[in-house]
Amino acid sequence: MAILIGKDTRLITQGITGKAGLFHSQKCREYGTNVVGGVTPKKGGTTVEGFPVFNSVAEAAKATGANATMIFVPAAYAADAILEAADAGLPLIVAITEGIPVMDMLKVHNYLKGKKAILIGPNCPGIVTAGVCKIGIAPGPIHSKGKIGIVSRSGTLTYEAVHQTTMAGLGQTTAVGIGGDPVHGLSHVDVVKMLNDDPETEGIILIGEIGGSDEEIAAEYIKKQVKKPVVAFIAGASAPKGKRMGHAGAIIDGNTGGAEAKKQALRDAGVTVAETAAEIGKRMVEAMKAKGK
Amino acid sequence: MKLHEYQAKAILRQAGLPVPKGEVVFKADEVPAALAKLGMNAGVAKAQAYTGGRGKAGGIKLFKTAEEAKAMAQQLIGMTLVTKQTGPQGVKIEAVLLEEASVIKRELYVAVTLDRGKANIAFILSPEGGMDIEDVAEKTPEKIKKLYPAWGRNLDAALAAEGAKFLGLEGDQAKAFADILEKLYRLYQEKDCSLLEINPLIVNDKGGLALLDCKFNIDDNAVYRQKDTGGDENAEKDPSEIEAAKYGLSYIKLDGDIGCMVNGAGLAMATMDIIAHYGAQPANFLDVGGSASEEAVTKAFEIISSDKHVKAILVNIFGGIMPCDRIARGVVNAVKTTGLKVPLVVRLEGTNVKEGKEVIDKSGLDLVSATDLEDGARKAAEVVKSMKAGVAGGVSGSKGVK
Secondary structure, rough: OOOOOOOOOEEEEEEEHHHHHHHHHHHHHHHHEEEEEEEOOOOOOOOOOOEEEEEEEHHHHHOOOOOOEEOOOHHHHHHHHHEEEEEEOOOEEEEOOOOOOHHHHHHHHHHHHOOOOOOOOOOEEEEEEEEOEOOOEEEEEEEOEEEEEEEEHHHHHHHHHHHHHHHOOOOOOEEEEEEOOOOOOOOHHHHHHHHHHHOOOOOEEEEEOOOOOHHHHHHHHHHOOOOOOOOEEEOOOOOOOOOOOOOOOOEEEEEEOHHHHHHHHHHHHEEEEEOOOOHHHHHHHHOOOHOOO | OOOOOHHHHHHHHOOOOOOEEEEEEOOOHHHHHHHHHOOOEEEEEEEEOOOOOOOOOOOOOEEOHHHHHHHHHHHHHEEEOOOOOOOOOOOOOEEEEEEEOOOOOEEEEEOOOOOOOOOOOEEEEEEOOOOOOHHHHHHHHHHHHEEOOOOOOOOOOHHHHHHHHHHHOOOHHHHHHHHHHHHHHHHHHHHHHHEEEEEEEEEEEOOOOEEOEEEEEOHHHHHOOHHHHHHOOOOOOOHHHHHHOOOOEEEEEEOOOOEEEEHHHHHHHHHHHHHHHOOOOOOOEOOOOOOOOOOHHHHHHHHHOOOOOEEEEEEEEEOOOOOOOHHHHHHHHHHHHHHOOOEEEEEEEEHHHHHHHHHHHHHHOEEEEOOOOHHHHHHHHHHHHHHHHHHHOOOOOOOOOO
């Protein structure tokens, strides 16, 4: 089961002839993902490393039966690439690209309202269903098939949580990196709902950071609906106000978006909050035991 | 990226918004010509610096003659302005805006910004203009109204009318306000703003509306297509931050003493947090990115080492796209060329971790190896603490500088 992707996923890559796009298409294929081709305008009809290349997403979808895409198109053109994928009817769009203007993402977000396409990212590491399918740039070998679902705004902190749950013998169902931008596709609460409904997922790890109120919204849902053990970590407690900490979304404005308020909202929802990023796995083991799992 | 008031007002004026007439000067010598162009000898001189709260700090002054204006420009330009918002180090005044003085009957507040939760643009309005809006929000939240336009359409007349009513504007003033709101909404989108704040929007003695001061901030991701706004994306950065950006490194200087080199923004923040958790302070935020070259890693290390406050360095890498051995070679190269003046703790995990550790081991350098993130942070914090304990006995008065 797991969520969003699995053995039936047929993936294309938008921007497959670029250095990063091609490298990660190969890495995804090595992991076991069925990568059926890619898109680069004006290079249709060629192949790279065994991947057929098409001029447009619509063309690629028709020829390959693709049902997912990952986007490595440069920031200035990435919003258009997302819209193109949605128009071609692809149900899952994973945007890896970093640095897309917020105004472009506002257009994308509002365009996708009411459409069936699910967007993950942008500025995200992608998604991995352990042992089965990987879309994006996460290192494959740290994953192990298991029972923990992970949702995170940060790439490397996702890896940290994956690694720690692997070392603790818990393993993962699906790990989703939702990205660090202020306007994005799936949010924490969307993924928490999916993981909560997934029978294979027994525990959930939520990794957030300063800025916005995604974590607070997820906390409200967890409080009402989630019986599975949840462990959270919030990055950025030591960050100064008003400075953008790498991620465009990681900035504290005025009195909202602070780490402590997020931690408190999660604690109030019965979530175990890890004080440091080093103890996420340990806290998950304890939380699972406490629930008799 | 922030614009100076004079740059922002030029854009607002061009859009047909009512802005007091004014001219900017970069040298006191330019004052007579500027006043001649404006056709006035009395007005207000406004320091151009990236901060609010300029009035109370002496950065905004009334002048009655051209000589007074010149003397003010002479005094202000190049001076460091310390306001409530800048901290004790202040900011440099780069220019002076000479403007006609306005008679203020009422001060209102209007801002256009992003509501990330709603994924929409929001207007924030208040009849309490001319004050710090955060204070208004805290003390009298009922005096703030948020309005949301329907995405992708022209501004709804009913929405503008609702805003005008909240601000107590009627008749021609309400009409003028609707026009201002519509233009600000359009500019916000065209110029890729992250914040467009008019504070205050005034009602003058003739009953007209005017935009007296503003903040005009542009989305950092969109700077590449907003160069013609005249903004300087490096304006508020430390020289080391600008140097880092050339190598694709995301670096922010902080006040602590443990230098950090990390890949990934989230992990970089979490590394700062865990250092703080163990009772020490991070000297910087540094994300080397997912695909940094060996050269960039070397540069990152040089930048951290050049900060005189750094007493120990913690390298924390979770190799994903970037293999650990590349990071290790970059670090070893940097240490060999610049020398290692402070203790270095290295934690490597992920892709090619074995090869990375080999590079470190074979280098013969005196590094502290850490088994995981916790171990790394604790060791770095301990090193700094023990150094401080050693120093405290010998050199009195060197403590508590920070």
